[in-house]
Structure formats: C-alpha cells, structure tokens
Amino acid sequence: MKYFFNSLLSKAYWRYIFSLNGIKSILAIYGFIWLIIESLDFFNVYTRDQYANYAFFIFILIATLISIVLKRPIKSILVQLKGHDFNLEVRIADLFDVSGATVISSNTIFEADVASGKISVNSLQGQFTAKYFTGNQNELIEDINKELKAIDGNAPYPMGTTIPIHTHGKTFYFTAMAVLGENGNASSTVTDIKNALDGLWKYVRNSGELQELAVPIIGTGRGRIKTTRKKMIALIAESFVKESINNKFTEKLIITVRPEDAENFGINLYDIKDHLNHVLK
Numbered sequence: 001m002k003y004f005f006n007s008l009l010s011k012a013y014w015r016y017i018f019s020l021n022g023i024k025s026i027l028a029i030y031g032f033i034w035l036i037i038e039s040l041d042f043f044n045v046y047t048r049d050q051y052a053n054y055a056f057f058i059f060i061l062i063a064t065l066i067s068i069v070l071k072r073p074i075k076s077i078l079v080q081l082k083g084h085d086f087n088l089e090v091r092i093a094d095l096f097d098v099s100g101a102t103v104i105s106s107n108t109i110f111e112a113d114v115a116s117g118k119i120s121v122n123s124l125q126g127q128f129t130a131k132y133f134t135g136n137q138n139e140l141i142e143d144i145n146k147e148l149k150a151i152d153g154n155a156p157y158p159m160g161t162t163i164p165i166h167t168h169g170k171t172f173y174f175t176a177m178a179v180l181g182e183n184g185n186a187s188s189t190v191t192d193i194k195n196a197l198d199g200l201w202k203y204v205r206n207s208g209e210l211q212e213l214a215v216p217i218i219g220t221g222r223g224r225i226k227t228t229r230k231k232m233i234a235l236i237a238e239s240f241v242k243e244s245i246n247n248k249f250t251e252k253l254i255i256t257v258r259p260e261d262a263e264n265f266g267i268n269l270y271d272i273k274d275h276l277n278h279v280l281k
C-alpha cells in the first residue's frame with residue numbers, strides 16, 4: 001500500500017502518464033468515448049444541440065481519469081514472448097520472498113566472511129547469510145568450499161562461475177559477477193555482468209531443475225555499475241531470452257526490484273514493460 005501511494009506521488013509515475021505512450025492511451029480512450037457520443041447522437045438519444053460548449057474538456061478529463069485508473073501503480077508485469085513457452089516477469093518484491101530458485105550475486109573468490117567485514121552485511125550475500133545462516137556463517141563457508149572443490153581451477157574464478165547452495169528447502173545459485181578490491185569493495189562492469197549471466201544460464205541449464213528462477217537487478221548496487229536499473233533489467237531480459245530460445249532452462253525468469261529501489265529511483269513498471277516490449281521484439 002505504501003508503494004502504491006508513493007508511486008502516485010512520484011514524478012516518474014506522472015511523467016509516464018503524460019509521456020507519448022500515456023497520451024496515446026488517453027487519446028484512444030477519448031476516441032472511444034467520442035464514438036459512443038456520436039452513436040448516441042445518431043440514434044437521437046443525446047443530440048448535438050445538447051452538447052455543452054466545454055464538452056470536449058469534460059471528455060478529455062474523463063479519458064485521463066480512466067487512463068490513470070487503468071495504469072494505476074502495480075507491483076508486477078508479465079512480458080509475453082510470442083512463439084515461446086517461457087515467460088519473463090518483473091516484480092517489485094523482496095528477492096527472498098519469491099518461490100523457486102534464487103540467484104545470489106557473489107565475487108570471483110567466493111569470499112563469504114560477513115562477520116569480519118569482508119562482505120558487507122548490507123550486500124545481497126550479507127543479507128542471505130543473516131537470513132539463512134544466522135550466527136553460523138562457517139557452515140555456509142564450508143558448503144561453498146565443498147562446491148568449489150568440484151570445479152576445475154582455483155580462485156579467482158571466471159565471471160559466471162556458479163555453485164548451488166541448498167538450504168531451507170530452496171536452491172540458491174551463487175554466481176561470480178564482481179571482483180573484490182583490497183579494501184573489500186566489490187566492483188563489476190557491464191561486460192562482467194554479461195559474462196556472469198552467460199555462465200549462470202549455462203549452469204542452470206546443465207545442472208539445475210526446470211523451475212522458476214528469481215534474479216535481482218545485479219550490478220547496480222554494490223557492483224557500482226553506472227547503468228540505470230531500467231537498462232540493467234533490459235540487459236538481463238535480453239540475455240535470458242537469447243539463451244532460452246536456444247536452450248530452455250526455466251519456465252519463468254522473475255527479475256526482482258527491491259521496494260526501496262522502486263521508490264528511491266522512480267521505477268515505473270508500465271514504462272519498464274514498454275521498454276522490454278521494444279527491445280525484445
């Protein structure tokens with residue numbers, strides 16, 4: 001409910017309502033109303049001589065209100081991909097509340113020590129540790145090291161290296177998509193993210209189950225990539241669709257947007273959907 005009212009008060013929402021697409025929607029509704037009025041006039045139910053001088057403004061106002069109701073703030077959009085049996089959803093939600101398998105962004109050495117500050121408690125990996133391995137991060141570190149032993153090579157691992165962590169009845173895919181600096185700060189590039197996604201899809205296709213897969217808007221937070229969340233969503237979506245056309249590995253990909261990010265960065269899902277429909281043609 002808070003997101004709904006904050007969206008109504010945001011500049012981003014009203015920019016969308018009165019954007020080119022928004023105005024097209026208003027004019028389409030206005031045209032439909034005018035068609036009804038013309039039909040009423042033809043059948044002498046409501047004739048032209050009864051029209052008020054300001055009827056045009058009334059109809060435009062009604063069309064605008066209807067458009068606002070139809071495009072009220074929402075928390076989820078589904079992008080239908082014609083000719084394919086997989087779907088893409090963008091959802092404003094806590095990543096950990098989404099069912100199915102979940103992607104956790106990690107680093108190329110799979111450092112997981114939150115207690116000593118090597119991994120920030122506010123990072124996605126830090127939040128995961130606090131939620132599922134509270135007070136027992138050593139168990140998580142042991143699980144990570146166990147999975148890494150099955151991988152050829154040594155740290156640092158290539159971008160896209162993925163290992164599964166099974167806990168609380170769920171599967172989490174830890175994927176290398178950032179480099180840890182000497183001061184513990186993570187950093188990524190757009191190329192890193194593309195390579196990480198390629199590696200993730202390949203791993204899930206070869207070793208995962210055909211279940212829903214949830215992924216956050218990677219790289220825009222601790223990864224420090226100077227790319228808007230809208231563009232990063234499109235990048236993830238394009239990578240997913242490209243791989244799925246050749247090799248299906250999930251029925252649905254859910255790209256999650258943190259509620260705080262949706263509010264702080266003025267994310268409008270209608271705008272996101274229009275953008276995805278354009279780039280995924």
